[in-house]
Amino acid sequence: MPAMKPPAIFKSSRRRTRAIVIGLAIGIATPSLMGYSLPPRYLTSTPAVVDLGIADVRQMLNRHETTSKALVKAYLDRIDAYENTYGNQPGINAIITVNRHAMAEAAELDAERRAGHIRGPLHGVPIVVKDNYDTVDMPTTAGSESLKSFQPRYDSTQVKRLRAAGAIIIAKTNLHEFAAGVTTISSLGGQTRDPYDQTRNPGGSSGGTAAAVASSFAAAGLGTDTCGSIRLPASYNNLVGLRPTKGLTSISGVAPLSSTQDVTGPMTKTVEDAALLLDVMAGYDPEDPATSAAKGKASTHYERTLSKTALKGKRIALLTDKLGTSSAEKPTSDIIRAAADKFRSQGATVVELQLPQTLVDALAGARTTTFEFQRDLNAWLAQPGARYDAQVASLTAPADKLTLSDIIKSGEVTPTVLTKIKQYAAVAESSTYDADYAKALANRKTAAAELKELFAENRLDAMMYPEIKATAGKIDDTNLPADNCGISPYTGFPALNVPAGFSSDTQMPVGVELLGLPFTESKLLSMGYDYEQATNFRTTPDSVPELFPAPR
Known part of the structure; x- marks a missing residue:
């Protein structure tokens, strides 16, 4: 089969032929950031999009306060401004391919809206997806130079569902190559950087999606999680990240790392947005046999179950053996303990618990x-x-x-x-x-059974711990913090990361993870929503400010 030219704007760290030059706007009052000013071309009536999520964008579109075309332009301008080197910043470097048809798709969706036709709950909403999701109109590379021209004939199931719901896939994001790592570096896309500190890595493997969403390159995004690949970068980028129950969301048409452990899931700025995306993503897919388990268990109304009083009466275990004690780990542990206190103030009972050694041993041997x-x-x-x-x-x-x-x-x-x-x-x-x-598969069954029993014995609604024990490291630091990624993927249980604050030492984001029993996503999302609404730790990263400030 011959090589091909993909129908998309292809961009990699090796193939950038132009630099983005940020100049001074003469005679115009512009926002200033670390010694540079935004160029005149960005000072337009295009809508402000920083920190807009899916729910915000839908409301704006429904009220005719903006158009999908204007939103796509705003997001593309942000990619143009912040993706590569600007001012004294190295750039986010989160994008592998920009969809060159995004503006045309937005115009079509705007026309449909004017005609009274709404495709679904994401009609006209710009979304990014990790570049291991198959897309018929853009290459799927898994971040590898060796696959730079790999062009699927069909969309993955999740991309089909997004598009059927009206979403615009504005771009595909960088990942740790083949999803086989946690710092998001690839031969094709280079090193992605955390917008909260561009000298640090964004986590991985879905670090490109996390950094893009945190930088407001789109309203939300999709990642994949084999052992922390959604939840870890969500924690590092002050986002909500959900690893669903194995089998709740299809992995058909996704470049795999391990079909037993892989799941697809949302990465968003709010719990509400995660629920909205899960409404679209969840359910049986004949192309993925694992989703047979979702029959009769997948909801289409996760967003409707959210409650600001969901923590009241819940019983949650703080896993103290998952808290770090070193000087680098203590700030994260302090934040998790503070989260436990907030859960208590919201009406939950929080008990301290350690995983039994038999369960720890089973988890240690369950990686596939x-x-x-x-x-x-x-x-x-x-x-x-x-x-x-x-x-x-x-x-x-x-x-x-x-x-x-x-x-x-x-x-x-x-x-x-x-x-x-x-x-x-x-x-x-x-x-x-x-x-x-066979031994690894047997250990998975043992671990799942023991974990389920632990929930029952302690009458638990959830367990809580940090996904990773310390904050994001410097780009070139090879001493990675210890993580707690395996409990969820080695058992198939769902886990949700919610922003929990900023560390006292690095001033970087920290997330708290909630683990639940299989197919209890509604409960997890609602508890996370209660905590989120009571704390509001989500803030905009300073290095990627609004391009379109409100008139003074």
Whole structure:
């Protein structure tokens, strides 16, 4: 199959042919940030979009206060202004591909709205998606140079659902290459940066979506989570991030890391927006057998169940063994304990608990990524009708089929990720593969059963802890903080991250995570909403201010 030119504006760190120059606006009062002023081209009547979420955008559109076309222009202008180097900032670098048809799609949706036709709850709302979701009109690269021209023939299930609901996929975001890491660096997209401090990483692997949403490049976004890849960057970027129950949301048409652990989920500025997106995303998909579990259990009204009194009468366990005690970890632990106190003041009973050692041991042996990556990626690469670089496919036999071995042979992968996927490939060829894989799957069942029993014994509605024990590290820091990502993906239970404040040492965002029983997303979202409304920790990152200030 020949290489192709994708029908999109393609942008990678290696392919930027122009710099964005931020100049001084002469004779016009402009907002100032760290020694630079915004250029005159941004001083227009385009709507202010900083911190607008889905609910805000829908309200503005419904009231005819703006148009989808004006919103898309505003978001594209923000990408143009803040994506690359500006002033004394290195730039967010969150976007791999911008949808060149976004303005035309917005104009079409505006025309439909004027004619009285509304496609669905996201009609005209600009959204970003992680670049491991298949899109028929843009390449799906998983952040890898080796897949820069990989063009699916079909949209992923979740992209289909977004578009059916009226969403505009404005751009596809960078990720830690092949979703195999937590700092969001890729050979194709480069290093994404946290808008709260651009010298720091945004978490990962969905760090591009997190940084884009936090920077108001779109109203909300989609990520994927294999072991913290939604919740960790949500914590680092002061966002709400939901890892749904395994099987509640389809992963069909998503470049996989581990089909057993992978889920798709929302990344938003508010709990309400997460609920609105989940309304669209949840439910059975015949293309994903795991979603059979969602039959009769998926709601279409998560947003309607939100309550400011949801914590009253709830019983929540603070997992003290998941709190760090080092000097770097203590500020995060202090914030989680403060969150527990707020839960109490909202009417919840919070008890301190440690996971039993048998459960800890089962979780430690329940990871399936190393066993499934090669199998699952090769299946995704072989999807019908996909187009890709024939030269890469010919590197190893069979010459006419693109596989993981071709990608490894190409060497067009970030070095640290290349080392990791080589290890995954070696595990897949190991003589003990079958026995080791079976043991991991058995440990998952044991862990899920023990966790369910722990909920029952302690009469719990949720457990709480930090997704990661310390705040975002510097870009080049290889000493990553310890995380608590595995409880949810190794059992299939849902988990929700909600902003909980800023650390006393780094002044970076911290999130609190709530873990619930399978298919209790309504309860988790409602408890998170209660806490969010009582605290309001969401704030705008200073490094990406409004381009269109209100007239004085």
